[in-house]
Amino acid sequence: MKPIAILIPILAAAVAAQQVAQPSKDACIECHTAMDGPIQQPALLIKDDIHMANGLSCADCHGGDRTSDDPTVAMSTAKGFIGAPKRTAIPQFCARCHASPDFMRRFRPQQRVDQFELYKTSVHGKKLAAGDENVATCIDCHSVHDIRAVKNPQAPVYPSRIPDTCGRCHADAGKMAKYGIPTNQLDQYHTSVHWAALQKGDLAAPNCASCHGNHGAKPPEVASVAAVCGNCHVLFAQNYDKSVHAPIFSAASGGGGCIVCHSNHGIQKPSTAMLAGAKAVCSGCHEPGTPGAKTAGQMAQWIDGLGDALKHSEAVLGEADKAGMEVSEAQVRLDDGRDDLVKARLAMHTFNPDEMHKPIEAGMAIADETLRAGQQALHEKNVRRVGLAISVFFIAVTVAALWFFIRRLEASGSGRLEPSN
Ligand code: HEC
Ligand code: HEC
Ligand code: HEC
Ligand code: HEC
Ligand code: HEC
Ligand code: HEC
Ligand code: HEC
Ligand code: HEC
Ligand code: HEC
Incomplete structure (x- = not known):
């Protein structure tokens, strides 16, 4: 037997042993990194992926043998290779791990494992199960090969990015044409108070998923609308x-709760223009002269009246403050009045004038009280100024008199010196 024939199996065994000793070898990444085009992409993107960060790699999702450089072995069905899943199979593909409490607990004990169950109840999930491939699957919201932790600001499901993620389909008239639903949600949302707040970093402001859900993307049933707003605006709800409106705008009556007056996607900063005037929302249902319209007008007057009164007090106190008068106590008190204005807007949502009048009355009393304090301070300032003017006058007169007196003294003194000349 030639020595080389003995060496081959020994060498092979040594290579195999080395592979076992080096489980970190990842032929999938190595070979795919050396490729071009679409099959290279996953290997480049994967460095940002949360699965990679948790020690998972290509083969954990796609199956196959990561230790073999031979593509026919590495990607053989015998080694469990499943390749790229069909679109309709993606949720199950991800659920293999994400719906398995035993598996997920090894990585993160607190992680939820209900995404797939919920997804199946959503409009997206139901339609996908029926074969519609245009709906969102896991990877349309989370991306693929660069899936980031949901708390990562670069993740497509991060609150400020969600609108664009949903908008990729829902704002695309071409993609949505065959469904006959509006595609203006993103445009309108971009004009809303909620988007403005979110952009300022207020993550408590709702994005699309806060109202519609993420995995259980709720159908936007009218029944749940008032409840959705009430999740955050508890006291308003x-x-x-x-209120008299609640049963009328309820689901049973085909209503819409809060959105009857505020809309859903393009919620604007509210003002009394919603109550009275050309753009009032109330006048759509309450004809001029009817009790509802009269109450609406009254409510607008109250809010504007209190708002103006508080501003007036603020201006007068500001003037006094500038003049150096001590008005800080009244200025602090003015904050209570502003609180009453907030309470009045809140109480308005009972649509009961008696309820609303209480904070209005309290606020007006504070506006009055602080205005008087400001006026008093300005009055005192005037009194002091007149007093000052009078003293200045008398001092001036005295100084002048003294000056004349000294001059005269000097004059008569020099007269006395004259004879020596
Ligand atoms: C030696 C190079 C090489 C290795 C090793 C390799 N691949 Fe591939 N892979 C390719 C090439 C080339 C293609 C495209 C041609 C084809 O489909 O066979 C491909 C295609 C794929 C596809 C797409 C198949 C489809 O269904 O469209 C996936 C997924 C994939 N590889 C995953 C893996 C995984 C996981 C591993 C490791 C277990 C791996 N590859 C190892 C070269 C390799
Ligand atoms: C978290 C699971 C997961 C991991 C990890 C993963 N893939 Fe994929 N991969 C998928 C899914 C899902 C698809 C289907 C994408 C689609 O339909 O657009 C896919 C598709 C592919 C394709 C088909 C081409 C394409 O982009 O659609 C290739 C090639 C591929 N993966 C290679 C890899 C390689 C190489 C790695 C490791 C660097 C890897 N994948 C890691 C889930 C994964
Ligand atoms: C319509 C978009 C959308 C789809 C489809 C979707 N997700 Fe999510 N996913 C989200 C959003 C939004 C979050 C929450 C982010 C947050 O809580 O800040 C999230 C959170 C997660 C989380 C973190 C834990 C949790 O439940 O909050 C995991 C894991 C997850 N998704 C996996 C999946 C899987 C698996 C699928 C497919 C079965 C899927 N997602 C489908 C949007 C989606
Ligand atoms: C091989 C098992 C496995 C597969 C298959 C898998 N994941 Fe994961 N996934 C994990 C593990 C483990 C983590 C890290 C633990 C964690 O953060 O929850 C994770 C984390 C995530 C996170 C971050 C969760 C968070 O709270 O930030 C998202 C999102 C996610 N996966 C989505 C997907 C999607 C989408 C698919 C399908 C394309 C998928 N995963 C397939 C195991 C898997
Ligand atoms: C990949 C494209 C895609 C993405 C991304 C997507 N959707 Fe959808 N969505 C659809 C399609 C298609 C439908 C089916 C439309 C229909 O049947 O009316 C749908 C239906 C819906 C519906 C039900 C509409 C109705 O009245 O029938 C809601 C609500 C919805 N999506 C919300 C969201 C939200 C919120 C997000 C982001 C978190 C999102 N979608 C992301 C494609 C997408
Ligand atoms: C403040 C809560 C809220 C936010 C934020 C929100 N929606 Fe809605 N959405 C609703 C309500 C309520 C309805 C139901 C409207 C109705 O019944 O008249 C709805 C309806 C829909 C519909 C059904 C078609 C339609 O326009 O009536 C889609 C699709 C939709 N929203 C997508 C989105 C997308 C995409 C975003 C983010 C850009 C988003 N929504 C943000 C509350 C919200
Ligand atoms: C996820 C929580 C959340 C949900 C759901 C939500 N909002 Fe908001 N809303 C906020 C936050 C946060 C702000 C901005 C801070 C503020 O002004 O209170 C805001 C602001 C507003 C404002 C402007 C307030 C002001 O003083 O300028 C109105 C009006 C409003 N929301 C109405 C609604 C309506 C109607 C709905 C339901 C269709 C709704 N919101 C759903 C959290 C929410
Ligand atoms: C019948 C019409 C109507 C309905 C229904 C309605 N609102 Fe209002 N809302 C108004 C008007 C009018 C204002 C503006 C008051 C003002 O500032 O003059 C307002 C103001 C607001 C404000 C801003 C308050 C502030 O301090 O600036 C919020 C927040 C709000 N509404 C939330 C809600 C929520 C949540 C619901 C449902 C539970 C709801 N509204 C239902 C008419 C309505
Ligand atoms: C979508 C229609 C609609 C809108 C918009 C609407 N209301 Fe009403 N409102 C009603 C109905 C219906 C009733 C009860 C029937 C009735 O007696 O007129 C009612 C009752 C009232 C009542 C009790 C007195 C009365 O007329 O019975 C007041 C007060 C009232 N609304 C105020 C308002 C104010 C203020 C607004 C605007 C912020 C408003 N409503 C917007 C439909 C509406």
Whole structure:
């Protein structure tokens, strides 16, 4: 037997042993990195992927043998290779791990494992199950090969990025044409108070998924609308629920709760223009002269009246402050008045004038009280100024008199010196 024939199996065994000793070898990444085009992309993107960060790699999702440089072995079905899943199979593909509590617990004990179950109940999930490939699957919201932790600001599901993620389909008239639903949600949302707040970094402001859900993307049922707003605007919802409108705008009556007056996607900064005037939302249902319209007018007057009164007090106190008068106590008190204005807007949502009048009255009393304090201070300032003017006058007169007196003294003194000349 030639020595080389003995050496081959020994060498092979040594290579195999080395491979076992080096489980970090990842032929999938190595070979795919050396490729061009679409099959190279995953290997380049994967460095930002949360799965990679948790020690998972290509083969954990796609199957196959990561230790073999031979593509026919590495990517053989015998080694469990499943390749790229069909679009309709993606949720199950991800759920293999994400719906398995035992598996996920090894990485993150607190992680939820209900995404797939919820997804199946959503409009997206139901349609995908029926074979519609245009709906969102896991990777349309989370991306693929560069899936980031959901708390990562670069993740497509990060609150400020969600609108664009949903908008990729929902703002695309071509993609949505066959469904006959509006495609203006993103445009309108971009004009809203909520988007403005989110852009300022207020992550408590709702993005699309806060109202529609993410995995259980709720159908936007009218029944859930008042409840959705009430999740965050709790006190408004409590007052509204007591109001004459609540049963009328309820789902049973085909209504829409808060959105009847505020809309859903393009919510604007509210003002009394919603109550009275050409753009009032109330006048759509309450004809001029009817009790509802009269109450609406009254409510607008109250809010504007209190707002103006508080501004007037603020201006007068500001003037006094500038003049160096001590008015800080009244200025602090003015904050209570501003609180009453907030409470009045809140109480307005009972649509009961008696409820609303209480904070209005309290606020007006504070506006009055602080205005008087400001006027008093300005009055005192005037009194002091007149007093000062009078003293200045008398001092001036005295100084002048003294000057004349000294001059005269000097004059008579020099007269006395004259004879020696
Ligand atoms: C030696 C090079 C090489 C190795 C090793 C390799 N691949 Fe590939 N892979 C390719 C090439 C070339 C293609 C495209 C041609 C084809 O489909 O066979 C491909 C295609 C794929 C595809 C797309 C298949 C489809 O269904 O469209 C996936 C997924 C994939 N590889 C994953 C893996 C994984 C996972 C591993 C490791 C277990 C791996 N590859 C190892 C070269 C390699
Ligand atoms: C978290 C699971 C996951 C991991 C990890 C993963 N893939 Fe994929 N891969 C997918 C899914 C899902 C698809 C289907 C994408 C689609 O339909 O657009 C896919 C598709 C592919 C394709 C088909 C071409 C394409 O982009 O659609 C290739 C090639 C591929 N993966 C290679 C890899 C390689 C190489 C790695 C490791 C660097 C890897 N994948 C890691 C889930 C994964
Ligand atoms: C319509 C968009 C969308 C789809 C489809 C979607 N997700 Fe999500 N996913 C989100 C959003 C939004 C979050 C929450 C981000 C947050 O809480 O800040 C999230 C969170 C997650 C989380 C973190 C834990 C949790 O439940 O909050 C995981 C894991 C996850 N998704 C996996 C999946 C899987 C697996 C699928 C497919 C079965 C899927 N997602 C489908 C949008 C989506
Ligand atoms: C091989 C098992 C496995 C597969 C298959 C898998 N994941 Fe994961 N995934 C994990 C593990 C483990 C983590 C890290 C633990 C964690 O953060 O929850 C994770 C994390 C995530 C996160 C971040 C969760 C967070 O709270 O930030 C998202 C999002 C996610 N996966 C989505 C997907 C999607 C989408 C697919 C399908 C394309 C998929 N995963 C397939 C195991 C898997
Ligand atoms: C890949 C494209 C795609 C993405 C991304 C997507 N959707 Fe959808 N969505 C659809 C399609 C297609 C439908 C089906 C439309 C229909 O049947 O009316 C749908 C349906 C819906 C519906 C039900 C509409 C109705 O009245 O029938 C809601 C709500 C919805 N999506 C919300 C969202 C939200 C929120 C996001 C982001 C978190 C999102 N979608 C991301 C494609 C997408
Ligand atoms: C403040 C809560 C809220 C936010 C934020 C929100 N929606 Fe909606 N959305 C609703 C309500 C409520 C409806 C139901 C409208 C109705 O019944 O008249 C709805 C309806 C829809 C519909 C059904 C078609 C339609 O326009 O009536 C789609 C699709 C949709 N929203 C997508 C989105 C997308 C995409 C975003 C983010 C850009 C988003 N929504 C943000 C509350 C919200
Ligand atoms: C996820 C929580 C959340 C949900 C759901 C939500 N909002 Fe908001 N809303 C906010 C935050 C945060 C702000 C900005 C801070 C503020 O002004 O209170 C805001 C602001 C507003 C404002 C402007 C307030 C002001 O003083 O300028 C109105 C009006 C409003 N929301 C109405 C609604 C309506 C109607 C709905 C339901 C269709 C709704 N919101 C759903 C959290 C939410
Ligand atoms: C019948 C019409 C109507 C309905 C229904 C309605 N609102 Fe309002 N809302 C108004 C008007 C009018 C204002 C503006 C008051 C003002 O500033 O003059 C307002 C103001 C607001 C404000 C801003 C308050 C502030 O301090 O600036 C919020 C927040 C709000 N509404 C939330 C809600 C929520 C949540 C619901 C449902 C539970 C709801 N609204 C239902 C008419 C309505
Ligand atoms: C979508 C229609 C609609 C809108 C918009 C609407 N209301 Fe009403 N409102 C009603 C109905 C219906 C009733 C109860 C029937 C009735 O007696 O007129 C009612 C009752 C009232 C009542 C009790 C007195 C009365 O007329 O019975 C007041 C007060 C009231 N609304 C104020 C307002 C104010 C203020 C606004 C605007 C911020 C407003 N409503 C917007 C439909 C509406």
